[in-house]
Amino acid sequence: MKIEHHPDASTLMSYAAGSLPEALSVVVAAHLDVCPACAAEVTEMERIGASLFERIDAVPMLETMTEPCERSPGREIMQFAGSRLDEGVVTRLLGRQLCDVHWKRLGFGIWHYPIQLSPGSPGDLRLIKVAPGQVMPEHGHGGSELTLILDGAYSDEFGSYRTGDVSDLGDDVDHRPISDPNEGCICLIASEEKARFKDVVSRIFQPLTGL
Amino acid sequence: MVAASTSIGQRRYSPASANTIVMAHLLQRVAVARDSQAFSELYESFAPRVKAYMIRQGADPTTAEELAQETLMTVWRKAALYSDTKGSATTWIFTIARNLRIDRLRREVPWQALPEGRDEEASDEQAPDEAVSERERRHRVHEVLSSLPSDQHQVVVLSYIEGLSHSEIAERLELPLGTVKSRMRLAYQKIRESVEDLK
Numbered sequence: 335m336k337i338e339h340h341p342d343a344s345t346l347m348s349y350a351a352g353s354l355p356e357a358l359s360v361v362v363a364a365h366l367d368v369c370p371a372c373a374a375e376v377t378e379m380e381r382i383g384a385s386l387f388e389r390i391d392a393v394p395m396l397e398t399m400t401e402p403c404e405r406s407p408g409r410e411i412m413q414f415a416g417s418r419l420d421e422g423v424v425t426r427l428l429g430r431q432l433c434d435v436h437w438k439r440l441g442f443g444i445w446h447y448p449i450q451l452s453p454g455s456p457g458d459l460r461l462i463k464v465a466p467g468q469v470m471p472e473h474g475h476g477g478s479e480l481t482l483i484l485d486g487a488y489s490d491e492f493g494s495y496r497t498g499d500v501s502d503l504g505d506d507v508d509h510r511p512i513s514d515p516n517e518g519c520i521c522l523i524a525s526e527e528k529a530r531f532k533d534v535v536s537r538i539f540q541p542l543t544g545l
Numbered sequence: 546m547v548a549a550s551t552s553i554g555q556r557r558y559s560p561a562s563a564n565t566i567v568m569a570h571l572l573q574r575v576a577v578a579r580d581s582q583a584f585s586e587l588y589e590s591f592a593p594r595v596k597a598y599m600i601r602q603g604a605d606p607t608t609a610e611e612l613a614q615e616t617l618m619t620v621w622r623k624a625a626l627y628s629d630t631k632g633s634a635t636t637w638i639f640t641i642a643r644n645l646r647i648d649r650l651r652r653e654v655p656w657q658a659l660p661e662g663r664d665e666e667a668s669d670e671q672a673p674d675e676a677v678s679e680r681e682r683r684h685r686v687h688e689v690l691s692s693l694p695s696d697q698h699q700v701v702v703l704s705y706i707e708g709l710s711h712s713e714i715a716e717r718l719e720l721p722l723g724t725v726k727s728r729m730r731l732a733y734q735k736i737r738e739s740v741e742d743l744k
Contacts, residue, residue, distance in 0.1 A: 344711065344729035351705040352643040355712075382736065383643065383705045384636035385687045390706065392593035393600060396610055477712055477722070526712060 337369050339492075339499035341480065346372060350379035357457035357524035360449075361480040361500065364424055364522060368498045424461075424484060424522060432484060432520065435461060443468045458525040464488070464513040470521075477526040479503070486519035488512060565680055568634035576624035587634075588617050595642045602646055602708040612649060616642045633683055646708070678743040685739045697732040700725055 341349075341362055348354040349362045366373045425431055428449070437445035443465030451459055461484070464470050470488055481501040488495050490511040495501055503509065513519040568590065574583035592613045599609035619641050627637050693701065703709045703717065711729070715722045 342726065342730070343733050344726035347701075347729050347733055348704055348711055351708070352647050353704050353708045353710050355710050378737065378740070379733065380636055380640055381633075381683055381686045382690065382701065382733075384633060384639040385683065385690055386702065386705050387594060387598055387639045387642070388635050389687075390594050390597045390601070393597040393606075393609070395592045395596060395613060397614070398588075478710075526710070 335368055335498045336496075337371075337498040339495055339501060340369065340372055341365060341500045341502045343375070345478070345480070345502050346375050347379050347382070350376045351383055355457050355478070355524075355526050356451050356455045357459035358478055358480050358526060360459055361482045361522055361524045364482050364484075365498065365500045432461075435463075437461075437463055456527060458523075458527070460523055462519075462521050462523055464519045464521075466513060466518040467515040468513045468518070470511040470513055470519065479523070479525045481524075482522045484520045484522055486517035487514040488519045488521075489514070565633045565635060565683060572620070572624055572627050572634045572637075575621060576627060584617075584621055587620060591620070591638055592617050595638070598642055598706065599646055601706045604646070608649070612642070612645055615649075616645055619645065633679060636683070682740045682743050685743075686736055689736045689739045693732055693735065697728045700728045701732050704729065 345354065345358070345362065349359055354362065362372075366376060428435060428447075435447050437447055440446050440462075445463040447461040447463075449459040449461065451457060462470070464486075481495075483495050483497050483499050485497060487497070488511045490509040492501075492503075492509065495511075501511075568587065571583040571587050574580040575587065595616045596606075596609045596613040599612045600606060604612060616638065620638055623641075627634070690698070690701070699718070700714055703714045704711070709717065711722060711725045714720075715725045718725070
């Protein structure tokens, strides 16, 4: 897999810091699954956290720990399954493979599948499937949004995005992506704010779906 | 501290780096021998820092204490997954604390997922000289962090220690989102350049 478009360094830093909003961090994690270059950057960025953590003003513990007990782990750490995108983070999220997703039709040639975030978590995360040669839903402006290509491709003014690529455009960028004329496109799209994404979707699809 | 004599080549390490070596050694003893004396030293050293980190991230002192306990218990359980050559003990423990904090606070307030697994996996074996460059690397990261212009240092601390998203930082500092992002990038660029020659 040749990946050409990566998340912005500041996005990866926020991920390494553990402060990237949930929806966005899922997209980044799915990208890291297939992009060793970004995974290496994140490792570097974790050193920043460790360095700050090391010099934090300690707060004394009330209890001292004497003998650690061999408790059974409360929750097993899940390992990423493999390098294929639909076997990694996305499958864990969905509980199924990409090909088994129950798509909901949004309009002509466009389907989506909203993904549940933690209760009360702000943001929006969903899969979007677009038929070949379709104009894709544009993201809002302001805030942060990330798109990861899971299958197929799309292109816009900035180039061609294929499987594994991430689009991490600034909030001041206007673009009009079109799905690949032969393959179409399946993406994982995260938005920091729920309302905006919905507004955009309904604005774009209003004439078709009456959303 | 004790193992400070482990200086590599002509390079003199700061106390923090020497400490790094000691901590890695303690972690090895926990991993290999389930050495509870070593563990209690790790606890003494790290639990108060994890607690402080959790408080800075917005946890109340009781929750912070609990999360610090939990972090160190995870260290005990997973010590075998830590590989000496992979990175410093501090980085490893930091990622555990970070993930636990996300995990816990997500259940109670809006919080974000950090898919776990990647950081806690045992990594591929590395050559011994990479362990050396790891220590050097951490030393340089620290140097660059201490010399960052205050506007860059501020956003880095808000992101890593206070746990704020870029949008929250922008709001707190009354700056455009793009400015926050570019300050983060600039800070990272300097760190990246400082370790460039370490492969």
